[in-house]
Amino acid sequence: MTEKNKQHVVIDARVVVANQSHGIARYADEFVRNLRNIATPFRFTLLVTKSSPLLNQEWPEHIKFQVLKTSWISWLGQFEMLWYLNKLKPDLFHSPSFIVPFLSDVPLVTTIHDLNHVVLSENYSMFHRLYYSVLLARKIKKAKAVITVSGFSQQEIVNFFHTSHEHVKVIHNGISETFQNPPMQNDVNLKRILQKYELPDKYILSIGNKKPHKNIARLVEAWCKSNVSLPLVLLSDFDPSLLGLAEKFHKKHNLHFLRFVPNEALPAIYAGADLFVYPSIYEGFGFPPLEAAACGVPVVVSNCSSLPEVMKDCALYIDPSNIEEIAKTLEKAIFDSPERKERTLRGRELAKSYSWAKAAEATHGVYQRVLAQLDSLNTKSVKSRAALQEPSDG
Amino acid sequence: MVELKFADPSKKIIGLNGRFLVAQRTGVQRSAYQLFRTVIEQGTQFNFILFTGESELFAPEWQRPNVQLVTSQLSQRTVVRNHFWEQVELPRLAKRYKVDLLHSPANLAPLRFKGKSIVNIHDLCFLVQPAWFSFSFRLIYRWLVPKIARNSSLVITNSNYSKNDILSLLKLNVDRIRLTYWSVDPIFHEFNKPYETRDDRIIFVGSLEPRKNLRGLLKGFSLYKQRYPSSKTRLTVVGCENPLFADAGISGADISADVDFRGYISDRELAELFGSSKALVYPSFYEGFGFPPLEAMAAGTPVVTSRTSSLPEVVGNAALLVDPYSQEDIAEKIAKALNPAVALELIAAGEKQVKHFSWQQVGEHMIDIYSEILTQPT
Numbered sequence: 001m002t003e004k005n006k007q008h009v010v011i012d013a014r015v016v017v018a019n020q021s022h023g024i025a026r027y028a029d030e031f032v033r034n035l036r037n038i039a040t041p042f043r044f045t046l047l048v049t050k051s052s053p054l055l056n057q058e059w060p061e062h063i064k065f066q067v068l069k070t071s072w073i074s075w076l077g078q079f080e081m082l083w084y085l086n087k088l089k090p091d092l093f094h095s096p097s098f099i100v101p102f103l104s105d106v107p108l109v110t111t112i113h114d115l116n117h118v119v120l121s122e123n124y125s126m127f128h129r130l131y132y133s134v135l136l137a138r139k140i141k142k143a144k145a146v147i148t149v150s151g152f153s154q155q156e157i158v159n160f161f162h163t164s165h166e167h168v169k170v171i172h173n174g175i176s177e178t179f180q181n182p183p184m185q186n187d188v189n190l191k192r193i194l195q196k197y198e199l200p201d202k203y204i205l206s207i208g209n210k211k212p213h214k215n216i217a218r219l220v221e222a223w224c225k226s227n228v229s230l231p232l233v234l235l236s237d238f239d240p241s242l243l244g245l246a247e248k249f250h251k252k253h254n255l256h257f258l259r260f261v262p263n264e265a266l267p268a269i270y271a272g273a274d275l276f277v278y279p280s281i282y283e284g285f286g287f288p289p290l291e292a293a294a295c296g297v298p299v300v301v302s303n304c305s306s307l308p309e310v311m312k313d314c315a316l317y318i319d320p321s322n323i324e325e326i327a328k329t330l331e332k333a334i335f336d337s338p339e340r341k342e343r344t345l346r347g348r349e350l351a352k353s354y355s356w357a358k359a360a361e362a363t364h365g366v367y368q369r370v371l372a373q374l375d376s377l378n379t380k381s382v383k384s385r386a387a388l389q390e391p392s393d394g
Numbered sequence: 395m396v397e398l399k400f401a402d403p404s405k406k407i408i409g410l411n412g413r414f415l416v417a418q419r420t421g422v423q424r425s426a427y428q429l430f431r432t433v434i435e436q437g438t439q440f441n442f443i444l445f446t447g448e449s450e451l452f453a454p455e456w457q458r459p460n461v462q463l464v465t466s467q468l469s470q471r472t473v474v475r476n477h478f479w480e481q482v483e484l485p486r487l488a489k490r491y492k493v494d495l496l497h498s499p500a501n502l503a504p505l506r507f508k509g510k511s512i513v514n515i516h517d518l519c520f521l522v523q524p525a526w527f528s529f530s531f532r533l534i535y536r537w538l539v540p541k542i543a544r545n546s547s548l549v550i551t552n553s554n555y556s557k558n559d560i561l562s563l564l565k566l567n568v569d570r571i572r573l574t575y576w577s578v579d580p581i582f583h584e585f586n587k588p589y590e591t592r593d594d595r596i597i598f599v600g601s602l603e604p605r606k607n608l609r610g611l612l613k614g615f616s617l618y619k620q621r622y623p624s625s626k627t628r629l630t631v632v633g634c635e636n637p638l639f640a641d642a643g644i645s646g647a648d649i650s651a652d653v654d655f656r657g658y659i660s661d662r663e664l665a666e667l668f669g670s671s672k673a674l675v676y677p678s679f680y681e682g683f684g685f686p687p688l689e690a691m692a693a694g695t696p697v698v699t700s701r702t703s704s705l706p707e708v709v710g711n712a713a714l715l716v717d718p719y720s721q722e723d724i725a726e727k728i729a730k731a732l733n734p735a736v737a738l739e740l741i742a743a744g745e746k747q748v749k750h751f752s753w754q755q756v757g758e759h760m761i762d763i764y765s766e767i768l769t770q771p772t
Binding site: 198229238243250254255259260 | 555557558561571701703707711758759
């Protein structure tokens with residue numbers, strides 16, 4: 001079969017931009033990079049932006065690029081997508097996020113990571129809700145398949161969009177290889193990176209941002225009230241109110257705000273920590289605790305949303321709304337060393353079971369299934385049309 | 395224009411703002427001086443131009459193949475002239491000598507300098523507690539320092555506590571702040587007498603100003619004396635008044651017969667004094683780093699200090715921490731520190747703690763920061 005005759009899948013990879021590493025960007029980046037190792041009967045075109053880091057890498061013959069002017073999240077992007085979809089005429093379009101082509105009727109597979117825009121409606125505008133319940137809902141029903149990243153999100157999607165479990169396929173995310181072989185304690189490299197980012201000798205690490213569902217404020221309060229004297233390092237937006245709180249408990253000198261950390265330094269920042277805490281209230285998957293576990297760091301996470309499903313028995317769990325419980329768990333995690341060691345070992349094993357290669361394989365499987373269905377429909381309709389036309393011919 | 399005679403003129407040039415070298419040496423100036431000595435020694439991949447007063451021209455520490463001096467008429471007494479030099483003449487000089495990066499290590503820097511620059515901001519005490527400073531100092535600092543911070547490529551500070559203050563009070567982006575701890579001069583390791591042979595004396599070191607809480611210490615000390623009337627311990631206060639700061643507010647009534655005042659003394663004398671004393675009591679309200687506790691630890695002397703500001707960060711678990719507002723607490727901790735069993739524990743912990751800090755490391759980090767900025771696009 002020549003390249004031209006192969007079935008054509010277009011993937012929107014515009015979300016991958018340099019120096020940005022939110023969940024969706026990481027998902028799209030890892031997925032397409034692992035896609036190139038898969039033996040496939042299809043050909044692919046990736047939609048990217050001009051400055052996409054993907055363009056600097058080597059790609060096999062059957063994966064091509066189409067540079068778009070618009071960014072992944074824009075209204076003009078809808079028109080540009082329509083233009084290129086008409087030009088490329090794909091057999092299937094995969095959107096890695098909640099941004100799908102509304103103007104085209106191309107067969108669609110979409111990945112919905114979580115529903116935080118509608119579940120945590122207090123953080124978002126009415127517009128987000130309307131977008132999900134009106135625009136996106138229509139597309140989700142028409143989509144050939146929906147992919148999501150955890151059983152928790154699957155249930156959320158089924159409930160919100162009134163669709164079926166068969167329609168929403170769960171494919172767990174992987175963990176980047178950089179985290180699978182982190183620098184070890186006492187490694188010179190590790191020391192250098194920790195020095196570069198001005199980290200203390202021992203510390204508790206947490207990652208988040210200013211959005212309330214990341215729940216950083218409660219963590220800081222619990223840390224202040226606990227007997228734990230280790231510094232708390234936040235890779236999160238700066239928030240002056242946290243400093244006021246820490247000052248009251250004479251811990252302001254121990255609350256560290258990290259500056260921007262590029263992805264390649266992240267494993268060392270995890271590996272240097274004595275404990276990783278992730279008090280988030282809502283996650284579709286939640287990379288950070290798994291990454292921390294991969295780097296051999298004990299983990300404390302919330303007992304809600306997707307986190308227990310992903311972390312299994314390799315973390316200590318907290319009720320994220322209960323400050324006292326968070327404080328007690330911090331103390332337990334720091335002072336209780338034998339159990340700590342065992343859980344850390346299990347965590348490394350657990351992290352190994354999440355791989356991007358597997359995720360890419362499973363996603364490719366979804367393409368195959370959907371395209372096969374489309375094929376059989378097409379041949380059926382061709383046959384039935386032929387059957388209809390026969391009598392008049394005769 | 396002085397002709398520069400660098401051994402290798404092809405290296406990048408780092409301009410060092412040496413205005414502070416003509417001022418009286420207290421914490422800020424001592425650390426800036428040590429910092430400069432460290433970076434010129436370790437930064438052999440750079441050339442340095444030290445812009446300073448004529449008094450430094452023959453100082454042996456600046457005689458190195460990668461260092462050249464450009465001097466102007468500056469002196470300790472001409473404060474207004476020094477400000478003028480820093481704000482107007484220094485940026486012109488830096489431009490004329492084509493420096494690639496200008497480093498100002500003592501809070502102040504030229505506002506009109508357009509090139510790459512870094513500034514060390516030691517603490518923001520003048521914003522947190524303006525009443526502790528003289529009127530003119532306050533006026534200049536409160537107006538200038540926030541502008542300087544915004545104008546600089548990077549701000550360097552010396553404790554996480556000060557970094558947090560800079561984040562919240564100057565609203566600087568966290569990516570533009572770097573942290574380097576200071577270390578102690580090796581001289582403080584040299585006069586370390588065994589504990590049993592030391593004089594029955596506790597000491598306090600610092601400029602006589604309200605921030606250092608000498609008043610609280612004097613009251614706490616007399617309370618201690620009341621509780622332990624048999625104690626023969628004396629208190630020696632090292633440091634003198636400084637016109638930059640407000641009056642320390644100490645009256646004759648606070649000073650008992652057991653207190654000696656030593657005024658300003660050299661590092662060597664101070665090291666000897668630390669090495670022969672039984673404790674440093676340093677209940678300062680606010681420090682951006684606070685050298686005396688670390689210097690005392692280097693000299694094998696137990697430390698009592700405040701649990702406020704950056705002090706607990708620097709001393710770790712190796713000191714007795716007090717509430718500086720409580721004379722009761724100060725008296726109690728003086729008694730505790732003078733208990734030989736506690737003292738020996740503190741001495742051992744202190745010697746360990748002081749090893750966390752080294753000028754070698756400070757230098758390495760500074761050189762990394764220089765390289766980082768020099769490779770950034772303008």
